Amino acid sequence: MENQGSFTFSKAERLKSRKTIAALFRSGNSFVAYPLRVVWSVSELGEPGFATVVISVPKRNFKTAVQRNRLKRQIREAYRLNKHLFYEHLSSQGKHVSMMISYIAKEPESYDKMLEGIHKLIRKFPYEELK
RNA sequence: GCCACAGACCGCUUUGUCGCCCUUCGGGGAGGAAAGUCCGGACAACACAGAGCACCGUACCACCUAACGGGUGGAGUUUCCGAUAAAAUCGGGAGCCUGGAAAGUGUCGCAGAAAAUAACUUCCUGCAAGUUUUCUUGCGGGUAAAGGUGAAAACGUGCGGUAAGAGCGCACGACUGCAGCAGGCAACUGUUGUGGUGGAUAAACCCUACGGGUUGAAAUGCCAUGUAUACCUUGUUUGCCUCAACGGCAUUUAUGCUGCUCGCAUAUUCCCUUUUUGGGAGCAAGGGGGGUAGGCAGCGUUAGAUAAAUGACAAAGGCUCCGGGAAACCGGGGAACAAAAUCCGGCUUACAGGUCUGUGGCUUUU
Numbered sequence: 208m209e210n211q212g213s214f215t216f217s218k219a220e221r222l223k224s225r226k227t228i229a230a231l232f233r234s235g236n237s238f239v240a241y242p243l244r245v246v247w248s249v250s251e252l253g254e255p256g257f258a259t260v261v262i263s264v265p266k267r268n269f270k271t272a273v274q275r276n277r278l279k280r281q282i283r284e285a286y287r288l289n290k291h292l293f294y295e296h297l298s299s300q301g302k303h304v305s306m307m308i309s310y311i312a313k314e315p316e317s318y319d320k321m322l323e324g325i326h327k328l329i330r331k332f333p334y335e336e337l338k
Numbered sequence: 339g340c341c342a343c344a345g346a347c348c349g350c351u352u353u354g355u356c357g358c359c360c361u362u363c364g365g366g367g368a369g370g371a372a373a374g375u376c377c378g379g380a381c382a383a384c385a386c387a388g389a390g391c392a393c394c395g396u397a398c399c400a401c402c403u404a405a406c407g408g409g410u411g412g413a414g415u416u417u418c419c420g421a422u423a424a425a426a427u428c429g430g431g432a433g434c435c436u437g438g439a440a441a442g443u444g445u446c447g448c449a450g451a452a453a454a455u456a457a458c459u460u461c462c463u464g465c466a467a468g469u470u471u472u473c474u475u476g477c478g479g480g481u482a483a484a485g486g487u488g489a490a491a492a493c494g495u496g497c498g499g500u501a502a503g504a505g506c507g508c509a510c511g512a513c514u515g516c517a518g519c520a521g522g523c524a525a526c527u528g529u530u531g532u533g534g535u536g537g538a539u540a541a542a543c544c545c546u547a548c549g550g551g552u553u554g555a556a557a558u559g560c561c562a563u564g565u566a567u568a569c570c571u572u573g574u575u576u577g578c579c580u581c582a583a584c585g586g587c588a589u590u591u592a593u594g595c596u597g598c599u600c601g602c603a604u605a606u607u608c609c610c611u612u613u614u615u616g617g618g619a620g621c622a623a624g625g626g627g628g629g630u631a632g633g634c635a636g637c638g639u640u641a642g643a644u645a646a647a648u649g650a651c652a653a654a655g656g657c658u659c660c661g662g663g664a665a666a667c668c669g670g671g672g673a674a675c676a677a678a679a680u681c682c683g684g685c686u687u688a689c690a691g692g693u694c695u696g697u698g699g700c701u702u703u704u
Contacts, residue, residue: 262645263645271676273675273676276649277650280649280650281650283650284650284651287356287358
């Protein structure tokens with residue numbers, strides 16, 4: 208976890224546990240930063256000041272795997288290049304966050320819209336609730 | 339050079355910035371369909387005396403193949419085109435779930451008398467009555483030649499024959515069962531003899547032949563985590579030290595630790611009846627069910643992930659479309675179908691644009 212300050216996005220920062228994801232759906236907090244929707248909760252297990260993230264695109268709106276893969280990769284790039292702004296807030300609170308980012312638009316949007324969504328996400332995140 | 343058809347192949351390239359997965363630290367990293375999951379295998383687990391029934395699948399022949407419902411070639415059949423005035427015939431293209439309707443059962447709309455043991459109108463005829471040569475009516479019989487209906491009407495044409503008719507008989511022809519001969523590995527074709535004339539439908543039931551144990555990577559094995567246990571099975575033995583209890587030692591059985599041996603660990607306890615046998619509770623192990631639910635192998639092979647890597651952004655070049663221009667060129671736009679999840683052989687479906695080969699046609703030049 209020594210490179211988390213830079214623009215990497217390795218396995219350690221991906222949310223992989225089925226159990227945690229199920230718990231997110233059951234009791235997570237959520238808000239919308241169009242075209243994205245975020246479900247999150249505080250995690251006691253992870254390293255403080257960082258986050259584990261899963262990105263999803265619903266099959267209902269995008270039928271082919273090629274479309275979904277491209278959207279997921281664009282969201283991932285936008286998050287990867289801007290997550291250091293997010294981490295600044297998290298380390299000031301000393302918490303670790305599990306988070307799911309879903310793409311809720313019906314049509315594929317441009318990469319600029321995704322960037323906008325990620326910035327909105329980081330701005331709107333309710334950091335005061337971490338306490 | 340252009341167009342059409344058939345077959346094979348390719349599936350934009352390079353650079354920069356920031357990143358991802360695997361790695362033996364050298365390096366490697368989506369497709370022709372990776373797709374649909376429709377067939378066939380490899381492989382794995384479980385099951386398995388033999389035979390029959392049921393169920394499912396396949397269905398002209400030969401070859402290829404690990405195998406196939408796949409491929410190649412051939413046979414049969416239907417249909418279209420060309421040659422010809424037409425038929426026969428010949429050549430070419432396309433289609434065919436292509437075993438059996440002569441084992442049996444069922445079904446066949448409308449029309450038609452009747453759709454499978456055919457008689458409505460005709461035609462011929464017997465009897466009776468009326469009437470009177472030959473007609474009419476009624477009750478019977480014969481007749482599939484004619485009419486009309488239909489997708490289909492009980493082999494076709496001609497002659498004989500007859501009361502009228504009929505494969506009833508004969509000639510020629512069509513189809514077909516059986517037998518022989520010739521050609522072919524075979525399906526089958528040709529031909530001779532002999533028997534027959536039977537509607538369609540098997541994508542209705544059915545019959546025949548051949549094949550099939552079930553499941554399918556969410557299989558399966560292992561490690562970790564970890565718990566209240568219904569129910570079932572097996573084991574819970576014997577002796578010594580000691581007054582006794584506690585405790586200890588040996589032995590036996592079950593299970594685990596490495597497949598075996600040794601060794602070690604856990605349970606080898608209590609109550610009732612008592613001559614013995616036995617019964618009950620507890621404990622241990624296994625089965626079973628519930629709970630927990632992360633990883634490794636499977637998945638090595640020039641990708642090997644596991645909420646799932648193989649990318650994002652930008653620039654240039656090539657391709658192509660639109661507009662402008664005599665041209666060089668300038669400006670703007672577009673780039674398909676679609677992404678591994680154990681592997682392999684096929685099939686099917688989707689696909690912008692391009693390359694090559696062959697065949698046919700048109701045109702230009704020499």
